[in-house]
Amino acid sequence: MGSNSLYGPLDPAPDAGYTDAPPRMGFFTDTSVCIGCKACEVACKEWNLIPDDGFNLLGTSYDNTGGLTANSWRHVAFIEQPAANRGGGTVDALAAAATIAPPGRQPEFLGMPMSDLPGRTIDAPRSDFRWLMMSNVCKHCTHAACLDVCPTGSLFRTEFGTVVVQEDICNGCGYCIPACPYGVIDQRKDDGRAWKCTLCYDRIGDGLMPACATACPTQSIQYGELDELRSRARHRVEALQEQGVTEARLYGHDPDDGVGGDGAFFLLLDEPEVYGLPPDPVVTTRDLPAMWKRAGVAGLAMAAAVVVSFLGGRS
Amino acid sequence: MVPPADFRSYYGRPVVKAPVWHHDIAAYLFTGGLAAGSALLAAGGDATGRPALRRAGRVTALGALAASTYFLIHDLGRPARFHHMLRVAKPTSPMSMGTWILSAFGAAAGVSAVAEAAPLLPGRGPLGLARTVLPPLGTAGQYGAAVLAPALATYTAVLLADTATPSWHAAYPELPWVFAGSALASGAGVGLLAAPCAQAGPARRLATLGAALELYGAHRVETTKGLLSEPYTQGRAGRLLRAGRALTAAGVAGAYLGRRSRVISGLSGLSLLTASLCTRFGIFDGGVASAKDPRYTVVPQRARLAARSQASTDVSGEKTEEGPAIAGQ
């Protein structure tokens, strides 16, 4: 364990003891081109044989999943915003995002839900309404609190720098669940164990793309070497900013953030908390040495109190 | 200062997941502390020639330990796999450290409690041998358990604090004081219940010192964490913590005022034990409540970001470039 194993920038696989680890792999989820089709949610369920979450109508726009749970490892968030609620200016982010089509090709109609016949209003002036969509997933943190606190060794760091639960080891102690600063990992009720995204460990080892990225029709979910994804994301956010989408920003890309950077990071069009993400997550184990120290001092005080009580009086 | 509480969220849904632990864990916080406090009481009683304290301490430590083991295993999603805890020893996992502390403590406290039965054994034969070797083993176990007891009583504070549960994590500097004090007070409660008045002097003093630690810690947790103190003062958590405080005060007062009355001493001991139970459940519930409301995750993190950008503005004398473009810096 290196000196900054609990906090700060780090390459996690070599730190976990892998020699000759392959490059760190991850996701860049560009929400500016997400169309809310939920193909990622479905592909993930299919590939990983995840049980259903029940049939719920939540009344939260098109989101009837609710959040990441033991049975939903990708979750598409839908936020409906009138222009007044926007974080940034009045530029149409989705129209701007549509301009990233490869040269020579026109942006295609991809089946966005609308209130008129498909295609008829495609050229109509945009209203003051915008729809944010974002496919959320486990962040595969550089400093993963879930992994740090797991008492069985069930959670482990893979050679790709990702974080995976071993279902044959997990005893359902539940510690990882409140430890995750993003509220990702969760207990499956009828099963007792903890489950979350594996970044398709069983696919990427064979050179395949994770199921969600494979299914995503707009390349909102991009899979690849983390270094490459980070530079791609930097260019993308610059391009959007130049086009006037001032509210475009990256989230989880920075190795100097509270979790040492996420293996799965995002381009967002509003503040993180609007999407249900913590604005400034910090891995809880950053403070663990200080916690042990405090507990040690309190323990010594206990011992002193006992000595005083038994020796410090006549009765 | 409580930061302004307007904030944005995703349909009011929590950001972090609330602990899936049941009240088994809250109960374990109490029984674990009780085991630790009792083991210390037994060691002190034995060392200073107070057999009633020794006996009560040893037996209660074993009983509380058995209850702890039950609660911990019962709370698992896969109880049959409890032994997977023993695959690894991980300093970054307070639960792993706790498992090893509890196991070692259990062995020591177990021997010392069993040794209490030595005088009941026949003087001859193999059981007679046990009758002679058990008492020294019991004494060794008793002091071994006492050495481990402070770790057993305080690691649970780290267990709760080492999470993203907002009000638990924020309380990490003082939570060990609360749990250490609560463990001492419950051990003292056992002494007051079990010992004749003539032997209960140390239990009274221990109750006072334990109560002081606990009340100091709880006061800090409830008043110095800004918005994150709030969950400890509201709802069921607030009621439990207030009840705990009142019962602690009553227990200490009763222990002194009624020091010549066996009945009042006993009631005071009971009051201290109930107080410890209330405090543990209150701390547990306060943390759970803080995880269920996104306000407690978002508002303090926003305040932290604002403070940081304020600091960088102060240093450079102007707003830094990347400000609005990149979140989470």
Ligand code: SF4
């Ligand atoms: S996002 Fe949560 S579950 Fe995923 S690696 Fe980080 S701490 Fe673990």
Ligand code: SF4
């Ligand atoms: S629930 Fe399973 S994966 Fe999570 S910390 Fe416990 S043993 Fe590890």
